[in-house]
Amino acid sequence: MPPYIRRSLIALSIDDPKLAEKAFDSWADAIVLDIVKQAAQDWQQTLKAQMPLAIAAASRGGAEVFVRLNAQTAYAELDATVFAGLAGVVLVGVADAAELVLASAKLDALELERGILQGSLEIDLEINTAQGVWNSLEIARASSRIGTLTINEQALYQNLDIPFETTLEVEPIEFIKGQIITVATSVNGQAQGMSYPLCITQKEVDETTLKKAILRARDTGFKGALCAQPSWVKLCNEGFRPSADEVEYYKEVRQVFAEGLKRGLASVPLNGKMIDVPVDLRAEVYLEWADRVALRDQQKIQAHQQQAISLQSLN
Amino acid sequence: MTHRVARCTMFVTPTNPRFIDKAWTRGGDVYILDIEDSIPLAEKARCRGLIRESIAKANKGGASIYVRINKPFVDADLPCSVWPGVDRIMLPKTDTAAEMQYAHDLITELEKEHGVPVGYIELSPMIETALGVVNIYEILSATPRKIWSMGGGTGYDMAVNLGIEMFVDFDQYAYTSSYVALAAMSLGIESSGGVFVHNPTGRVDQREDAIKEAEILHAAGVRQITALHPNFIEPLCTGLAPTQAEMTWAQTVLDTYQGLLLAGESMTEVNGQVVDCYEYARAVKTLEWGRACAEKDQFKAKALARAQAAV
Numbered sequence: 020m021p022p023y024i025r026r027s028l029i030a031l032s033i034d035d036p037k038l039a040e041k042a043f044d045s046w047a048d049a050i051v052l053d054i055v056k057q058a059a060q061d062w063q064q065t066l067k068a069q070m071p072l073a074i075a076a077a078s079r080g081g082a083e084v085f086v087r088l089n090a091q092t093a094y095a096e097l098d099a100t101v102f103a104g105l106a107g108v109v110l111v112g113v114a115d116a117a118e119l120v121l122a123s124a125k126l127d128a129l130e131l132e133r134g135i136l137q138g139s140l141e142i143d144l145e146i147n148t149a150q151g152v153w154n155s156l157e158i159a160r161a162s163s164r165i166g167t168l169t170i171n172e173q174a175l176y177q178n179l180d181i182p183f184e185t186t187l188e189v190e191p192i193e194f195i196k197g198q199i200i201t202v203a204t205s206v207n208g209q210a211q212g213m214s215y216p217l218c219i220t221q222k223e224v225d226e227t228t229l230k231k232a233i234l235r236a237r238d239t240g241f242k243g244a245l246c247a248q249p250s251w252v253k254l255c256n257e258g259f260r261p262s263a264d265e266v267e268y269y270k271e272v273r274q275v276f277a278e279g280l281k282r283g284l285a286s287v288p289l290n291g292k293m294i295d296v297p298v299d300l301r302a303e304v305y306l307e308w309a310d311r312v313a314l315r316d317q318q319k320i321q322a323h324q325q326q327a328i329s330l331q332s333l334n
Numbered sequence: 335m336t337h338r339v340a341r342c343t344m345f346v347t348p349t350n351p352r353f354i355d356k357a358w359t360r361g362g363d364v365y366i367l368d369i370e371d372s373i374p375l376a377e378k379a380r381c382r383g384l385i386r387e388s389i390a391k392a393n394k395g396g397a398s399i400y401v402r403i404n405k406p407f408v409d410a411d412l413p414c415s416v417w418p419g420v421d422r423i424m425l426p427k428t429d430t431a432a433e434m435q436y437a438h439d440l441i442t443e444l445e446k447e448h449g450v451p452v453g454y455i456e457l458s459p460m461i462e463t464a465l466g467v468v469n470i471y472e473i474l475s476a477t478p479r480k481i482w483s484m485g486g487g488t489g490y491d492m493a494v495n496l497g498i499e500m501f502v503d504f505d506q507y508a509y510t511s512s513y514v515a516l517a518a519m520s521l522g523i524e525s526s527g528g529v530f531v532h533n534p535t536g537r538v539d540q541r542e543d544a545i546k547e548a549e550i551l552h553a554a555g556v557r558q559i560t561a562l563h564p565n566f567i568e569p570l571c572t573g574l575a576p577t578q579a580e581m582t583w584a585q586t587v588l589d590t591y592q593g594l595l596l597a598g599e600s601m602t603e604v605n606g607q608v609v610d611c612y613e614y615a616r617a618v619k620t621l622e623w624g625r626a627c628a629e630k631d632q633f634k635a636k637a638l639a640r641a642q643a644a645v
Binding site: 020021156193194196197198200201202203204205209235237238239240242265280283284285286291292293295296297298300301304308 | 347349350370371372373374376377463464465467468489490491493494495496497498499502504506507508509510512513535536537538539540562563
């Protein structure tokens with residue numbers, strides 16, 4: 020069961036004048052806010068004033084809101100970006116556990132200072148170097164705040180000096196993806212990502228190609244993806260979840276297995292497949308996952324309806 | 335040492351007479367008496383009580399016997415599982431070194447109580463979660479108890495833990511199974527399984543699938559795998575043993591290389607193929623494995639004949 024229903028994420032700049040509109044119309048499960056550093060000396064003060072409004076604007080459609088910070092400078096920037104309504108921070112390029120421990124301690128202080136539930140702010144990791152991959156387990160174990168792990172494929176390819184070749188039969192970093200998925204799962208988190216080659220091309224593609232890519236990402240172990248194109252959101256929301264056919268199948272699995280148990284059997288056949296405890300458990304997990312996705316969709320629909328009512332009353 | 339040949343290991347349900355009473359006639363190298371996933375919770379106590387007599391039933395055809403216990407019921411399962419005739423205890427969903435240490439200590443006590451040479455029974459962790467994968471080296475190093483072989487990082491439980499749908503057309507376990515195998519082999523433990531075999535239907539009973547699987551495993555040098563249906567036993571036992579041609583070639587390499595050494599040379603060609611120290615080492619292993627398989631087959635044939643005569 021994925022710990023989070025976070026099938027689609029889109030990145031938006033807090034300086035984007037259409038931030039609220041884009042976030043609302045996206046139907047993404049989560050919005051990742053990017054900050055832009057300015058030359059002016061007081062840019063952090065400006066950011067501090069801007070962030071609460073940006074968080075509110077981004078969350079109007081029912082999305083969770085995160086802010087993306089560079090790990091090396093995050094400690095200083097957290098003060099200007101963490102406010103009520105934020106679900107967590109995405110730290111880019113964490114190279115070792117010590118950086119994470121520092122950031123986590125800063126979040127402890129900010130939660131206390133700003134009336135945010137203690138321990139509620141999540142830290143997500145965006146890995147973009149070989150060092151980050153190598154230390155990923157140690158990093159992921161460094162804080163109980165860890166939620167998701169993502170690979171920034173474009174940056175990692177550059178770091179590893181892998182050419183941006185998009186027609187290979189085997190994905191160059193397939194093994195690394197497996198490692199990150201395993202590490203994330205081992206700390207009760209989840210990994211987010213898209214399958215090759217869309218993870219590096221990030222192109223607008225036809226629906227069939229995108230569906231296939233999302234299915235492969237899901238079957239690899241990813242639970243959602245940062246959508247490079249707004250058009251990806253809808254299909255990610257539909258793809259990173261159990262399909263209608265799977266729900267039907269797993270209902271049958273549970274029924275057949277329950278009947279077997281009544282006969283004293285914990286292993287029963289279904290169309291040539293063996294249904295036993297782990298298969299039944301998987302069915303249970305998938306059905307629960309489907310229920311939680313439905314609930315999440317309902318929350319977003321309600322947020323949109325609420326927004327529409329608010330606008331009507333203003334008019 | 336015939337118990338080290340485990341080309342096809344198959345789960346058997348001690349509570350089901352249809353399975354346990356016929357197991358000895360099926361020809362498997364190993365039967366795993368299962369107290370875990372094939373036994374409903376309400377039947378586990380009865381199953382524990384049947385393990386000792388099931389050992390004698392299942393090994394009549396010369397098979398080795400393993401017992402798969404339940405992770406949450408180690409204290410209840412092990413006293414009913416450690417008996418003469420059992421070669422290995424399988425510890426499912428092992429996540430930490432502490433779990434291995436605990437089971438090892440308990441098995442040691444039970445070996446003393448039940449007349450089994452201390453340290454004889456292997457303890458094999460089953461790696462079925464991401465946590466088990468990342469902790470694999472510590473798990474395998476946790477006790478002095480010998481582990482001959484193990485696999486892991488794949489299967490239904492792993493799929494549940496990773497939240498993935500199985501039976502797709504690519505290897506979802508490339509990282510987990512390789513990482514587990516690498517850790518095992520770095521500690522001198524033979525790795526079983528770990529090779530992707532495309533099975534989009536998820537069926538586990540088709541003989542032709544077993545033949546295909548055996549070919550792929552054989553090509554990858556894998557010598558053992560677990561089966562879920564008796565239709566898999568013969569194709570796997572045959573397919574994972576060296577062929578006659580492989581044995582003949584290995585003997586040729588052995589003889590040629592020994593001749594080279596006597597002549598003070600280190601490399602030559604036979605029928606266009608290089609013979610050197612690497613090929614020699616491979617040939618030695620092939621011959622050893624072929625002889626072990628033949629010994630196991632002979633052992634099983636004699637046991638089967640005795641059992642049939644007794645019937």
